[in-house]
Amino acid sequence: MARQARAIQTRRTILEAAGEVFDERGYDSATIAEILGRAGVTKGALYFHFTSKEDLARGVLGEALTTEGVLPQESKLQEWVDVGMVLAHRLPREPLLRASITLSADQHARALLGTSWPGWIDYLAEMLQQAKDQGELLPHIDPQETAALFVGAWTGVEVVNSAIAGGRLEEKIAALYDHVLPGMAVPGVLGRLDTAADRGARMWRAHRNSLGADAAAPGA
């Protein structure tokens, strides 16, 4: 493997270990020693990529804004739904993604590191604006307002569901869409949206297959 490819893989291994430890312990209790042990890399390798625990946490948050697995759709509203559905499928399978919510929900870590929420809101607002320009949204919908609400609602549903051991996240997020879409979509679009709980899993499998990845890969 070329030196650069190895470095990218090592960085990824470290971030995934950091994600696990931040997700399990929270920011304050996480230690570089535990992340090192989990990653199985040398101290030198870790410090080559990350200078401190704070730097590691920033790296984890930098991976949070991901739409891997979301495919372009003719209906931009369907694509907007798919973003949340694919994430609901991936989150329980990827500690690195869960860690970004753990870090953002923690008042201390948030004050130190910021969150990926503004990035998510802008991304989803742009997508809703395109849906609106295509005539898919009811006229009163303000893409920026709806995007901000939805980022909050999605995050809160995940946090509360996980705290009360409520069940499969994909089902909760599907139900969230079923609650909000009738107040957002024009009737002709509403009936054609796929909000089945397995939508995210299907999208993710199609994406993995298109990469030729094996079924044992994370999130598969």
Added chain:
Amino acid sequence: MARQARAIQTRRTILEAAGEVFDERGYDSATIAEILGRAGVTKGALYFHFTSKEDLARGVLGEALTTEGVLPQESKLQEWVDVGMVLAHRLPREPLLRASITLSADQHARALLGTSWPGWIDYLAEMLQQAKDQGELLPHIDPQETAALFVGAWTGVEVVNSAIAGGRLEEKIAALYDHVLPGMAVPGVLGRLDTAADRGARMWRAHRNSLGADAAAPGA
């Protein structure tokens, strides 16, 4: 003042100070010393009511499930709306209520103390069941599922809005209702629901006036 009334007032003073400190510092960094200083009571008085920081935090969480200010309505769906609207009005004015979200959002504190979320879900589910029995909800709505989703969505909207300094919580929560109610209410009920952003403030004022409380009271 009778001894019992004094004790109740002292307990409340301590809880409000604890709410401020937990809200500002988070659970781990909060100290009994700072709570003592804020409350302006003696150490003996504090330890008469609360044996530890953990006990103080449990006391704070015990105050979280409050519907003070919500008046009975003919439409149970309106009353369900009012619960979230009044809380959205009170929360920015009452550190004791904010602290319960801060404590619940913190993974560590949550593992130690639990949350008020199961209580909220059961309370709101019961109210939605009454609305359904009165024919106010669309037939596919499952009161328990919707209540759990809504507790998550409400909480997440608050946390994200506060993190990004998004604006007045009352407006965000009103917009959340406007997004979910068209997918929940039968058409004849939907048009008659009051989801104006100042709904909570009006309800709260009416409640304070009914008590003859003065305008300087918390939340007035």
